[in-house]
Amino acid sequence: MSLLFLVSGRVQGVNFRGTAKFIAEKYGVFGYAQNEDDGTVTVLAQGEKEGVERFFAEVSSLNRPNFARVQKTSVIEKKEIKKADAAHFEIR
Numbered sequence: 001m002s003l004l005f006l007v008s009g010r011v012q013g014v015n016f017r018g019t020a021k022f023i024a025e026k027y028g029v030f031g032y033a034q035n036e037d038d039g040t041v042t043v044l045a046q047g048e049k050e051g052v053e054r055f056f057a058e059v060s061s062l063n064r065p066n067f068a069r070v071q072k073t074s075v076i077e078k079k080e081i082k083k084a085d086a087a088h089f090e091i092r
Contacts, residue, residue, distance in 0.1 A: 002085075007073050017034075024089035030089055
């Protein structure tokens with residue numbers, strides 16, 4: 001499965017991408033997390049469907065004082081794939 005989504009809230013300058021990478025590694029998810037100029041983060045998650053869904057759920061619910069606070073996640077593209085394009089999860 002491949003899931004491209006946009007995350008908004010307090011997600012830049014608070015180690016959100018590093019946390020996303022940690023969560024991705026926990027679920028065997030590949031792809032990237034990339035800061036955007038408007039303060040959002042674009043995330044591509046690829047891997048087994050169950051792992052991608054668990055990754056998305058955990059990343060979407062990040063809400064810690066003095067840390068990342070996800071207000072909204074917007075799915076841009078969701079599709080079935082045979083193999084992930086990436087071999088790891090990258091912070092961009």
